[in-house]
Amino acid sequence: MKGSNLIAVFMALMISCVNPYKILGVFPVSFKSHWVIGHSIMKSLANAGHEVHVISPFPLKTPIHNYNDIHLVYDNDLELGNMFIREEYPPQKHMSLLSDLGDFLSNFTLSHPNVKALLEREKHFDAIIVEVFFFEALYGLAAHYNCPLIGSSTFSTSKWTNDLTKAPMEYAYVPHNFVKFSENMNFWQRTYNMLICQYENLFMEFYHYKRQKRIFDFHFGHTGKSLEDVMKSAALVFIYHHFSVLSIRPTVANMIEIGGLHVDKPKELPQDIKEFLDSANDGAILFSFGSMIQGMDLPAEKRDAFIKVFSQLKEKVIWKFENETMLNKPDNVMISSWIPQRDILAHPNVKLFITHGGLLGTTEAIIEGVPVIGIPIYSDQKMNMLQAQNMGLGVIMEYKDINEELILRNINQVLKKFEYQNNAQKISKLFKDRPITPEQSAVYWVEYAIRNKDATHLRSAAHNLNYFQLHLIDSYLFVLAVAGLVVYGLYRVVKRVFGAMLRSLRVIKVKND
Incomplete structure (x- = not known):
């Protein structure tokens, strides 16, 4: 390596470690594939010199400097059984199962003695990173520590990530994650995709989020914040995606692609x-x-x-x-x-x-x-x-x-x-073919959110709008109402004019007779 490159690397390491941050990661799902992504983020932060604490069911086999495990010990409640039977499950069934899982994991995690001990022992964190996967009540940890909330998705964009960032949902060319469609959908596929996505909107709003709000209020009511407040305040969301291999999806400034982060250099085979x-x-x-x-x-x-x-x-x-x-x-x-x-x-x-x-x-x-x-x-x-x-x-x-x-x-x-x-x-x-590695991107943006106090300037103004305003339903209704009044007014004018003309014709006819 050339001398100038060595100096650059040394300076980068020094800058990263001048102000090491204390970061909590929460990845409670006992699915190894989910943990791998969260672990990769936290390992990258630890390697950059930050002190990380990680809540998960997977303790490290080999210790990592600056990496502290808070181990969740499960009983048999999360036994998955034969997964092949799920091949025929419709999307609605998956949503219901995941909501039940999220309800269980939220209560289990926040009630776990190791987590309670952590909350009692640690009085400060600079940021909280939580997996985005049906346990929104855990976002309350950011309210508890009054620090930035960062989401981490094991998928690409979804209803769950977009509720944190207010990125637009484009049903016409972005298929739901639980259906087997590409971005090039025909009429029937677009219609089905729209119905599934709208079903999910209703399911999440009127069933799932209500369950999560109750858990949030029980554990984090002392913060004076609501679950809605915390979700609106999310600084960033990492999505496990890269535009080269999945359909292009609408994103906003605080959605960061880190697809490929978990892939290390290959090791020697057994x-x-x-x-x-x-x-x-x-x-x-x-x-x-x-x-x-x-x-x-x-x-x-x-x-x-x-x-x-x-x-x-x-x-x-x-x-x-x-x-x-x-x-x-x-x-x-x-x-x-x-x-x-x-x-x-x-x-x-x-x-x-x-x-x-x-x-x-x-x-x-x-x-x-x-x-x-x-x-x-x-x-x-x-x-x-x-x-x-x-x-x-x-x-x-x-x-x-x-x-x-x-x-x-x-x-x-x-x-x-x-x-x-x-x-x-x-x-x-x-x-x-990227300007920086996924690891560098993850570390940079976490540090960015902390340095810039939640990175509020990255948040979409869509957070300030309710559902009717965001989807312009109020504007469409206004335009329709005005159009209706105009049409009705024209109808009355035409009716009056033609009525007058008909009366005139009758008078003329009577005179002629």
């Missing part, structure tokens, strides 16, 4: 996996349903279909499978209950990723330029995979249609058509 992949002279396939969905929960007939197809391939396969044994496992298949997914995708012999379409795994595949076959099950997975398919990164294989013939056809299609590999490499370059 010896057995490394040897397995190094010997894959014809290429390798990674097959994983992520951290929340268990591959062993696949119905027997679908699991057997994959086994039969894999046995016919010359490529080797690494399959995330939670049992130590698999009946009729082919010799070219390695199974493991845990895999270093990000590091495997970075291996040059990996040519295909069969995935459920979770945002983290999809992002890792995009960064490494690996095409995908998506088997979306629930939530945003369907939208993620439809976007990947539309961009030529891979194909969707519907869970309900899985059979031996379909699996083999899709694998051959993606592996043998060079455009999938070419498109994956092209999108990878676009995704990585």
